[in-house]
Amino acid sequence: MAQSKHARRVLQQQASALLNEKIPQLDGDRRRILTALLVETAGNWRLFVRATPLDEQADAFLVGPDGIFAVTVAGAPPHGSSRHELVRRAEERCAGIRDGRGRVLAGSAVHFVLITPGPPVAVRDAGLFRVLAEPELAKLLKPAAPHLNRRQIEEISAQAERFFDGYVPLRVRVPERGGTTDGFLDAGSLVDAEVAAAQLRPFDSWLTFLHPHQRAVVTRDYRGPARISGPAGTGKTVVALHRLRHVARRTGGPLLFTTFVRTLPPVHEAAFRRLAPELGDRAEFLHLHAWVRRFLAGRGQAVEVDARGVRTAFGRAWMRHRAVLEPIERHDEYWRTELDRVIKGRGFTTLEEYRRPSVRRGREVRLGHEQKAAVWQFYETYQEMLAERGLHDHNDVIDLALAELRRQPLETRYAAVVVDEVQDITLNGLRLIKELGGTGPNQLLLVGDGQQQVYPGGWRLSDAGIPVQGRGEVLRVNYRNRAEVLAFAQRFDARNEVDDLDGAAGITLRHAEAGNTGGTTASWRGPERDLAAELTRRIAGLRDTLGQTALIVFQHQDLVRCRRILRAAGIPVLSLDDYSGAPDDHLKAGTVHRAKGLDFQAVLVVEFTGEPGERGAAAEEASDLRDRQRLVAATRARDFLWWGVVEDTFGAAG
Numbered sequence: 001m002a003q004s005k006h007a008r009r010v011l012q013q014q015a016s017a018l019l020n021e022k023i024p025q026l027d028g029d030r031r032r033i034l035t036a037l038l039v040e041t042a043g044n045w046r047l048f049v050r051a052t053p054l055d056e057q058a059d060a061f062l063v064g065p066d067g068i069f070a071v072t073v074a075g076a077p078p079h080g081s082s083r084h085e086l087v088r089r090a091e092e093r094c095a096g097i098r099d100g101r102g103r104v105l106a107g108s109a110v111h112f113v114l115i116t117p118g119p120p121v122a123v124r125d126a127g128l129f130r131v132l133a134e135p136e137l138a139k140l141l142k143p144a145a146p147h148l149n150r151r152q153i154e155e156i157s158a159q160a161e162r163f164f165d166g167y168v169p170l171r172v173r174v175p176e177r178g179g180t181t182d183g184f185l186d187a188g189s190l191v192d193a194e195v196a197a198a199q200l201r202p203f204d205s206w207l208t209f210l211h212p213h214q215r216a217v218v219t220r221d222y223r224g225p226a227r228i229s230g231p232a233g234t235g236k237t238v239v240a241l242h243r244l245r246h247v248a249r250r251t252g253g254p255l256l257f258t259t260f261v262r263t264l265p266p267v268h269e270a271a272f273r274r275l276a277p278e279l280g281d282r283a284e285f286l287h288l289h290a291w292v293r294r295f296l297a298g299r300g301q302a303v304e305v306d307a308r309g310v311r312t313a314f315g316r317a318w319m320r321h322r323a324v325l326e327p328i329e330r331h332d333e334y335w336r337t338e339l340d341r342v343i344k345g346r347g348f349t350t351l352e353e354y355r356r357p358s359v360r361r362g363r364e365v366r367l368g369h370e371q372k373a374a375v376w377q378f379y380e381t382y383q384e385m386l387a388e389r390g391l392h393d394h395n396d397v398i399d400l401a402l403a404e405l406r407r408q409p410l411e412t413r414y415a416a417v418v419v420d421e422v423q424d425i426t427l428n429g430l431r432l433i434k435e436l437g438g439t440g441p442n443q444l445l446l447v448g449d450g451q452q453q454v455y456p457g458g459w460r461l462s463d464a465g466i467p468v469q470g471r472g473e474v475l476r477v478n479y480r481n482r483a484e485v486l487a488f489a490q491r492f493d494a495r496n497e498v499d500d501l502d503g504a505a506g507i508t509l510r511h512a513e514a515g516n517t518g519g520t521t522a523s524w525r526g527p528e529r530d531l532a533a534e535l536t537r538r539i540a541g542l543r544d545t546l547g548q549t550a551l552i553v554f555q556h557q558d559l560v561r562c563r564r565i566l567r568a569a570g571i572p573v574l575s576l577d578d579y580s581g582a583p584d585d586h587l588k589a590g591t592v593h594r595a596k597g598l599d600f601q602a603v604l605v606v607e608f609t610g611e612p613g614e615r616g617a618a619a620e621e622a623s624d625l626r627d628r629q630r631l632v633a634a635t636r637a638r639d640f641l642w643w644g645v646v647e648d649t650f651g652a653a654g
């Protein structure tokens, strides 16, 4: 902390006198360490010290820009039931604290710290405690994830005086420092870069405050797999991350957070590290295919997917069967999806299985008995083509892993597995998840929203043998999008009904409650020749928040067209493929498939209208899918959304 020698001496005298006066009965180690802590907290932090130390109670609570810390002073952390009691009581004490928006403090937001007296010592089995030796005390106050502003710290502290019964609020003041700004944090105690980083993330208050329903889901005891659904931006992932920490505190063993979307795990890992820095090594954040590849390699079955080879195999199978399939539906993409999401995704091995009713949920082109036989032949040819070249596609890799897991389960089971964006996983992927997550109490949590499915081919969790009856939660308050952005996005769910991932009616975005006010939206429509000028003008207006802005398109070829414009205008761009959540000043750009699950302060969506006039069941299915994709794209924006529609691309869309 930036204090002059003189100021520090005065603070030390004040702190020592205050502790002597208010808590005369403290032992030597605690007195010394808590006096030092009081000196260090003279800026933004508030300190509450326990009047009578007890094993099962934290010695002090600290409230500051990084959240709430329960501090224990001892040579080793408490163990067994004492540890559980300490955690339970600290979490319970904080449970009554609320903010002005009706949110409640999350027990899982409390950080536990052990301060060991004297020089650093090795501490075994620290578990959920962050361990600091006495000389390292100042590190505790160095902001790592600042997300509470001065007003919030004061609000929490005022309430803590009521809830922290048995604790004495203590405060010393820096003598010569003048008043501080009304800004986000006290700039006097933070280096500029840290203040800037904190201000970039004003939405991070979820690290400490949750909606009461969100908090209930975090702490609920489930006797088997549970599911969280709800419209976009309602904090499903936020709840899953808090819950992961909550469960981790009560169990041992590794934790897994996985999803079908390749780009999400690093971003959520970064968020989790801010929420639960002490659990960093226990939690793995890996997309499902990466997990599968690592698992198979560990079992001596290293497999890679040769995407180009797989495409060639598909192309050849298509050439052989197109004469039969084209009259049913002319786009080969439709049939690729049929193989990927229905036949292989559901793990069919016989035509009879494929012919069963209701196995093509979400596919609008009806197929009769004979037509299914024709599709099955196409599938068999594709499989032969792969086999001839010794290739595996992504579904084969999932199948191999599923068979291997069933043959020999994991040696070390995960204490908890969270699956995010579960709606986009194939049915066989879900079966794999059931094997690796288990069905025991609080082990498996599935998080998703059917309305945001960007790949077709529906299932119900029960199809994968995952029972969630009575353990399904629905979140309704949208905290991500400001009200105007939310209203814009809601127009895209006019035709959508949604199920709760298990066959019952779900909640659509239309029925989400807005948790924020304000926001700005703008739209533009015009020919492609005008796009460059319009887009660069918009981006110039967002110069100060470029790093917090994303450009989203719907297809890869659209991205190529937009990137050409951005390159010519000299705008620095980071592909969403390479985005890890780390702050920088590049515009993020990618397709909606890569933007799923993420959010940005500002979002620019460019939609190319393409070839008009297609009709029929497949076109209807594609149009429903596009509406869902639009909904996903629009709900990525927190404060500002610009929607550009490029007309006259008939013939140029490619």
Ligand SMILES: Nc1ncnc2c1ncn2[C@@H]1O[C@H](COP(=O)(O)OP(=O)(O)OP(=O)(O)O)[C@@H](O)[C@H]1O
Pocket (backbone or CB within 6 Å): 103, 203, 204, 205, 206, 209, 210, 211, 214, 230, 231, 232, 233, 234, 235, 236, 237, 238, 239, 449, 452, 479, 480, 481, 596, 597, 598, 599, 635
């Ligand atoms: N309790 C909360 N307090 C403040 N902000 C919150 C809270 N919960 C969620 N948010 C904000 O809403 C954003 C969206 O949360 P989250 O990503 O968990 O939603 P989601 O339901 O998983 O969304 P999607 O389905 O669209 O991916 C978060 O990044 C955060 O900014």
